[in-house]
Amino acid sequence: MEKKKNISMAVIKRLPKYHRYLKELMDNDVDRISSKELGEKIGFTASQIRQDLNCFGDFGQQGYGYNVRELFNQIRSILGLDKEYKTIIIGAGNIGQAIANYTGFHKLGFQLTGIFDANPKLVGMKIQDIEIREIDTLKEHLKENSIDIGIICVPRINAQRVCDVLVEGGVKGVWNFAPVDLNVPEGVTVENVHLSESMLTLIYLLHSKEEMEQ
Amino acid sequence: MEKKKNISMAVIKRLPKYHRYLKELMDNDVDRISSKELGEKIGFTASQIRQDLNCFGDFGQQGYGYNVRELFNQIRSILGLDKEYKTIIIGAGNIGQAIANYTGFHKLGFQLTGIFDANPKLVGMKIQDIEIREIDTLKEHLKENSIDIGIICVPRINAQRVCDVLVEGGVKGVWNFAPVDLNVPEGVTVENVHLSESMLTLIYLLHSKEEMEQ
Incomplete structure (x- = not known):
């Protein structure tokens, strides 16, 4: 997965929020979510979410949405949380x-x-x-x-x-x-x-x- | 002094910084300062500073700069710090x-x-x-x-x-x-x-x- 360089500070500042909401979804046993639903939860538009996550690679699947655990793990890895x-x-x-x-x-x-x-x-x-x-x-x-x-x-x-x-x-x-x-x-x-x-x-x-x- | 309505969040977020730096200047017995000098201290451009402070009224004087104590007190009052x-x-x-x-x-x-x-x-x-x-x-x-x-x-x-x-x-x-x-x-x-x-x-x-x- 190719990571785009020069990600804007605004996107970076939103990542921890994704991390927090996805953790919550996992805790509530939600397996998958559309960008629209995720957007409604977080308070971003669906297109904002697609745009943000596209900065880091190709995540969602048309018609299926996002696999919550997979997205969470990838955001953890992007954030650098898989290290000590x-x-x-x-x-x-x-x-x-x-x-x-x-x-x-x-x-x-x-x-x-x-x-x-x-x-x-x-x-x-x-x-x-x-x-x-x-x-x-x-x-x-x-x-x-x-x-x-x-x-x-x-x-x-x-x-x-x-x-x-x-x-x-x-x-x-x-x-x-x-x-x-x-x-x-x-x-x-x-x-x-x-x-x-x-x-x-x-x-x-x-x-x-x-x-x-x- | 007429206060402009609809001040942007970006300006508001910078006000506490002005408050902090002006307090420091007062503690060091600095009486007056130009927008250029103030800008260098805070890390903003002089024109940014003039623009910010203009949102709240007409403060500085051409060729004299800002009276530090006066500006500090006015920012305190703008911030609402003259109350309990x-x-x-x-x-x-x-x-x-x-x-x-x-x-x-x-x-x-x-x-x-x-x-x-x-x-x-x-x-x-x-x-x-x-x-x-x-x-x-x-x-x-x-x-x-x-x-x-x-x-x-x-x-x-x-x-x-x-x-x-x-x-x-x-x-x-x-x-x-x-x-x-x-x-x-x-x-x-x-x-x-x-x-x-x-x-x-x-x-x-x-x-x-x-x-x-x-």
């Missing part, structure tokens, strides 16, 4: 602990190999059987383990410094929860979760609706 | 606790008035001086308090039901952390934080880069 990813968390505060405890990530193939913090009160504590280590041991850990993904949950002011250490240690994927835009060299991918910005968007929409009603 | 928002959290698991403990939201004008959970082990515990209450008391709390924002941190399977209770209780803004797309009536705003989908996007980008390098 060695992951570490830097910053064991509220968000760091929540991420470490979130069992969903284990299911996605994450292997959490370390949690690091600068706070001596946290160092030595265990989350999910993993001991929180001194941040000073991070470089060594990166040297000894081939880490794929670093999850940055430190305060804004320290985020770029931590990111630089990760990149120098060979990390290629950064999941950033600090409210800052990180600078990384080419070849390193950053995905941001800016909680404050999401909250501000909600407030703005709420506030502007109220104004319109007045 | 009564907020509750439903679901006091990992994410719910992290949000409750996150001091950044207090600074944005959130007044957390309640935390609810169905788990008897959690009920009675205190987070930030607020006692976790039985989920069955949620309806009553909504009736007695005029709640603006509900933060949904319950498992996927319960999210729509909780959302329905919130909407019935007059909540107009929902910040949803459950990995599900909620159905709400017109007039209610939902902002989603789908952590798994963000993580899947990161993995996809990582995985596809690796493939290209091979």
Whole structure:
């Protein structure tokens, strides 16, 4: 199956949604589905769905629709979920602990190999059987383990410094929860979760609706 | 100052970023800034910045640039941050606790008035001086308090039901952390934080880069 290069970010951002809905269909023992039905579930048009999935190869069959399990497995493989990813968390505060405890990530193939913090009160504590280590041991850990993904949950002011250490240690994927835009060299991918910005968007929409009603 | 209606979602999504960068400038005692300099900091073009800010009124002055504090205050007011928002959290698991403990939201004008959970082990515990209450008391709390924002941190399977209770209780803004797309009536705003989908996007980008390098 030939994969088209240069897939747009918009399509990529929709893939996890396909993954989620197909998982749900499988859990409900649905074997096959048409692009129209799938579209109605997800809230996309049938032609949008056909177009999206065509970016990755020739999936559906005219008159039959999609085989749910097959499509799910192919999307898993496209997303890269048929592998394991060695992951570490830097910053064991509220968000760091929540991420470490979130069992969903284990299911996605994450292997959490370390949690690091600068706070001596946290160092030595265990989350999910993993001991929180001194941040000073991070470089060594990166040297000894081939880490794929670093999850940055430190305060804004320290985020770029931590990111630089990760990149120098060979990390290629950064999941950033600090409210800052990180600078990384080419070849390193950053995905941001800016909680404050999401909250501000909600407030703005709420506030502007109220104004319109007045 | 006349505010243009129908501001695009793309502009709205950029406003929190302006807010964040202007706050940083103020913290560093910068009094004024040109659209060019501001653009370089944020990573937008100068004309993009002028265009964005023009949606909300006539801010900058030719040859002078923007007064940082004034612009910051105006963006705060546009975002609706000059008010207080009564907020509750439903679901006091990992994410719910992290949000409750996150001091950044207090600074944005959130007044957390309640935390609810169905788990008897959690009920009675205190987070930030607020006692976790039985989920069955949620309806009553909504009736007695005029709640603006509900933060949904319950498992996927319960999210729509909780959302329905919130909407019935007059909540107009929902910040949803459950990995599900909620159905709400017109007039209610939902902002989603789908952590798994963000993580899947990161993995996809990582995985596809690796493939290209091979």
